[in-house]
Amino acid sequence: MINRILVAVFIGFFASICTADQEADAIQAAAEQALEAGDTEGALDNYMTLIELAPENGEALESAAVLAAEVGILELAIEMWVRRADLAANQADRDAIIQANSEISSLHNLVPSWIEEKVAQASQYTEDDVEVVQMWQEMVDESQAAVEADDAEAAVAAQEGALFLVQEAFGETHWLTLTASRDLGLLYFRLGMAAEAENYYSKALAAAEQALGEAHPNTLEVSELMATLYNSMGIYKEAQMMLEMVAAGYESSLGAGHDLTVNARLSEVENLKSAGSYGPAMESLLGLYATVELNFGPYHPQSFNCLLQVADLQQTLGQLDEAESTYRQAVARMSVASGVNADTLTTLAQIAELYRVAGRYQEAKDLLSAIIQTALQIGEIEGSFVARSYLGRVFDNEGDYDKAQLVTEEVLEYGIQAWQDVPLQVYNTLLALGGIYQGQGKLSEAEASYEEVMHNVTELLGENHPTALVAANNLGQILEQGGLYDQAEPIIKETLSKMEAAFGEDHPDTMRVRSNLGLIHESQGNFRESEPLYRKSLDMLAAIHGENHTDTIAVKNNLAYLYMLMEEFDQSAQIFQEVQQQWIALFGDDHQNSLKATNNLGRAYHKQGKLTEAEIQITRALELRRSVLGPDHIDSIRSMIDLGGLYIDRDRGEEARQMLTDALKLAEDILGYQHPYTFDALNLLAQAIENANQLQAAVDLRDVGFRRRSEFLDTMLWATGENGREGYVRLHRPEFNRYMILLARLGDEKSAKRMIEASLQRKGLLLKVTSEIQQIATMTTNPKLKGLATEFEETRRELAALTLSGPTAETKGRHTEALYEVEQRVNELQGELGRASIRYRASIAKISSDGLADALPDGAALVDFLVFEDQGQDKLLAAVLSKQGGEVSYELIEYGDRKSVDDVVVEYRTMIQDDLADEDELLEVGMMAYEMVWEPIEEALQGSEYAYLIPDGMLNILPFNALVDQDESYLIQTVDLHILTSGRDLLPNEFRLTEGEYLVLAGPDYDSNEVVSDADMEVAKGRRSSALKLGIRGAGSGLRGLSFAPLPGAEEEGRIIVDQVASSNTVSENFFGASAQEMVLGALEKPPEILHIATHGFFLEADETLRKRILKAQRSAELHVPPPGDNPLLRAGLAFAGINTNAQFLGDIDTTNDGVLTALEVLDLNLSGTKLVVLSACETGLGEIHEGEGVYGLRRSFQEAGVAEVVSSLWEVSDAGTQALMTEFYDKLLSGVPAREALREVQLDLIDSPEWGYPYIWSAFMIVGSYESSGVTVQ
Secondary structure, three states: OHHHHHHHHHHHHHHHHHHHHHHHHHHHHHHHHHHHOOOHHHHHHHHHHHHHHOOOOHHHHHHHHHHHHHOOOHHHHHHHHHHHHHHHHHOOOHHHHHHHHHHHHHHHOOOOHHHHHHHHHHOOOOHHHHHHHHHHHHHHHHHHHHHHOOOHHHHHHHHHHHHHHHHHHHOOOOHHHHHHHHHHHHHHHHOOOHHHHHHHHHHHHHHHHHHOOOOOHHHHHHHHHHHHHHHHOOOHHHHHHHHHHHHHHHHHHHOOOOHHHHHHHHHHHHHHHHOOOHHHHHHHHHHHHHHHHHHHOOOOHHHHHHHHHHHHHHHHOOOHHHHHHHHHHHHHHHHHHHOOOHHHHHHHHHHHHHHHHOOOHHHHHHHHHHHHHHHHHOOOHHHHHHHHHHHHHHHHHHOOHHHHHHHHHHHHHHHHHHOOOOHHHHHHHHHHHHHHHHHHOOHHHHHHHHHHHHHHHHHHHOOOOHHHHHHHHHHHHHHHHOOOHHHHHHHHHHHHHHHHHHHOOOOHHHHHHHHHHHHHHHHOOOHHHHHHHHHHHHHHHHHHHOOOOHHHHHHHHHHHHHHHHOOOHHHHHHHHHHHHHHHHHHHOOOOHHHHHHHHHHHHHHHHHOOHHHHHHHHHHHHHHHHHHOOOOOHHHHHHHHHHHHHHHHOOOHHHHHHHHHHHHHHHHHHHOOOOHHHHHHHHHHHHHHHHOOOHHHHHHHHHHHHHHHHHHHHHHOOOOOHHHHHHHHHHOHHHHHHHHHHHHHHOOHHHHHHHHHHHHHHOOHHHHHHHHHHHHHHHOOOHHHHHHHHHHHHHHHHHHHHHHHOOOOOOOOOHHHHHHHHHHHHHHHHHHHHOOOHHHHHHHOOOOHHHHHHHOOOOEEEEEEEEEEEOOEEEEEEEEEEEEOOEEEEEEEEEOOHHHHHHHHHHHHHHHOOOOOOHHHHHHHHHHHHHHHHHHHHHHHOOOOEEEEEOOHHHHHOOHHHOEOOOOOEHHHOOEEEEOOOHHHHOOOOOOOOOOOEEEEEEEOOOOOOOOOHHHHHHHHHHHHHHHHHOOOOOOOHHHHOOOOOOHHHHHHHHHHHHHHHHOOOOEEEEEEOOOOHHHHHOOOOOOOEEEEEOOEEEOOOOHHHHHHHHHOOOOOOOOOOOOOOOHHHOEEEEOOOHHHHHHHOOOOOHHHOOEEEHHHHOOOOOOOOOEEEEEOOOOOOOEEEOOOEEEOHHHHHHHOOOOEEEEEOOOOOHHHHHHHHHHHHHHHHOOOOHHHHHHHHHHHHHOOOOOOOHHHHOOEEEEEOOHHHOOOOO
């Protein structure tokens, strides 16, 4: 019975199949007949009926799709192709999937005819206009060529000309006009001029809306450009609104599935991410994905793209499990659609990258190894190298730098050949390699990699591209590690600003940059500025990735280290404990990061005074580092140094000395003599030896360190900018102070000699290097010399990098020889460039006190003052070098109270300038100053009546000649003083004085309007007006607020001197009134023998807000040197013709003749070899006093420009008094008396004058410099 029932069921089933097949065949036949009859719609109806009956009929789906497109039912055509792709996926028919996807894309990207018609209508012109169009094209081409040549001004000018041309010819709404406006806006955007960009975008948008319509794609393109502009400006709300409008416009005119519509929707998402709105971004992205999947199907590349975008955003949000699931969903669909191919393998590699980010390193390596093997098996060489690049990152994170470097260099080598069409992949690989180099301590290689990536990606894709920004961040980090803070800080700040604008404050890359800015402030001592940066990054990273993510822990470690520097040791230790536990949980207790935390915790305990706990941690760190990393690894050496320092404080002197001796030897052998760890080991060892009261051995070791540091600075100061140089000197000032403290404690003749040598190496070093580099840059105007100068700078940077990095793979085992080879090349280049700057060789000359003693005339003495700090107290030393009867002696004098010395300097200067001061009180204060400053060194002078004097600190502005001894005689009456800025001024060199004309500039017409042409002034006014509108800069403060009253006495003084010169049959060139212009000095073809300038001088006070910021950065040191953006050489200067007229336009007119000569500009003047410059102006001897660096002002700049001696004033003196002094001075000078002696004789004569015998008159002028340095002996 059962069998009969089954048989009946089967018969019925097969009958139904037969019936269905027959029906389908009949419908198919009907459709074909309809087609033959030309009835397309009828055929479509039949196929749709057939599909309902047989939904898995692929041919029917394809036919229906084609017919639907023919009759214009595009949505139905797309739906049929999507169903065809789904069916093919179920049937594993990849060819059918590919065909369906291709048809879907074509249908979505169809462009309505009205779009081209609108453009054609707006583009019309007549045959008479052909020439105008050709001229427009030439201007556009010219602008593009200027862009490629980095000539922004020419590019803008050409594009503005193109716009003006077509606007005049065709009107506002012509296609060429609106495209010219759009392109000019884009050019301004790329130049970073947002206001101008917005202006021209707005004009283009208005014209496009009128000519083409609001929904036209070209109109929407301009709106999209404006949205990008607003995004870059951080105006996210407006950008979002505009992007929403753009996307809606594309959708209405082109359809939801058009590429432009989908891309606009994706831009909406990116803008939300940039604003830090990750939740709304995810909501929009999921909505877009649903739309795309509906319109394209789940197996279309556009759907894959959206799905991968979702996974990426999930990863950014720290939703790592969700991200993995989404990636796997994408891989599954991609495998169905295209099998295991490059795209599939790349997505799998993204999963491995997710594992790496999550710290699942073994899983990442296993997956990547499988990807590489599979890729090779299927011939996807490309995919194998993509996976290798990810594998290199894993090795890097694990601290296996050798493997990471090997793998990444292989990828880079492949990419250079294979990825020429996609250079970004090459640059991303090079960026990763730079990170590996950085981890290895190969700073020069890392810096070169980052610079190459940043430069090339910026040129290729713009400065805001993520890869360019990451490279810039990494470059800033490298510069910070090298102490090049002036270069690192602006790069990091600019990158942070761009990151926040482009990706939002919450983006992980933004937080990395913010953390690096914290390091910058920390390195400069701005601890309170670092803390909020670390805190913000820490909070955001914890929110996104979780507290146990490696990036979060790294910032937390930085915060703990900052607290240790801020002497908040309890908080530091607590955080280090947490960091240690987290890294151990993540990596194990023997990972490099874990050991760093252990060692840092030990250092924090040390600072807390928990010496036992500190020893446990540092000892464990040392043992594991030696075991895991090797005894010669840089981290092992660090632990040895820290343990040795700990032993010092535990009074285990012998163990400390042994540990630090071993550490020093390892550091010297492996890292080099000038590596920071080597200096740390040496300084601590010197401290241990000093604690054992072995002062001579300690000072000997300090002397070794000092000499090495001098070599280090001589290298580093050439590799950075002015503020970076200041950073080096400031940071190492405490080390210098400890050396001076020891010398003062010993106080013997050898210590005095060493102090003079220290002064020779360090005094005035910063400005010396700056001026030498400036002279080279100024003089290397021809291509050959310019190339030589560039090569020299690069070689010096190479030497600096090699010194910082320690041994590299290339120099391992021969690091010292490699350094020597580079130094030799530096010397060779120096020899070639020496001809362009005579004083150039002085910065690396092997100078010594013996050479100074040889240069010192017999019967003379040299007094070298030096300020330093000892345990928070300001101290003053003086070393005296005396040469009597050929015998040389040294003596060291320590002043008890430097503050009292400074106070008496200020008091005496103030009283001298007070017209109402009582003569007896003035005499009393002068005697007090003599007693405090001069008396302590009198005995050491051994009766010398001729003394060279090198002041420091406040002594730079003390009128030494006016000091009064117990016999009520002025010092000038008993001692012939010669003031120098450094003992180097006495050393023989190749400097030769010029013979030639006198040059006199006196009594300029400050109100002259003949200095700047009317045309140039109009341009300047236009620039200033535009700048004011943009809020860029204003007038009325600083140099722009300068205004000077006429000086008739100055012109009279100048004319008297001219007559004196003429009567002595000496040639002179003279400029008065409106002709006394700054350009006279700038155009000198040959240095004058004597230069006399009688005019107003000025020195502007520093911006106090900036000053406070800078002082805050100076840690515990007392060295004040030029801060960034507040260079005192730009605040000191001389006034020339036209200054009152031009002052408000300074910066907008040619600085070579704007009426003001700043001290910085003086360095560019052709004065090399000029015997004497007389600055007959107010306070030209003043400036900012910087300990160890002298006075930053006019006097110093003229010296550094090549002038042998400079006469300048310490305070303001009346015209009559100045004229009396100068007239007699030139009488003696023209009769053959050397300038210094002539000034002294005049001052002695004036002392006896009833009218001019006041110190206020005769001691106001001083002469600084040395004829001896030019081989001229004392008369």
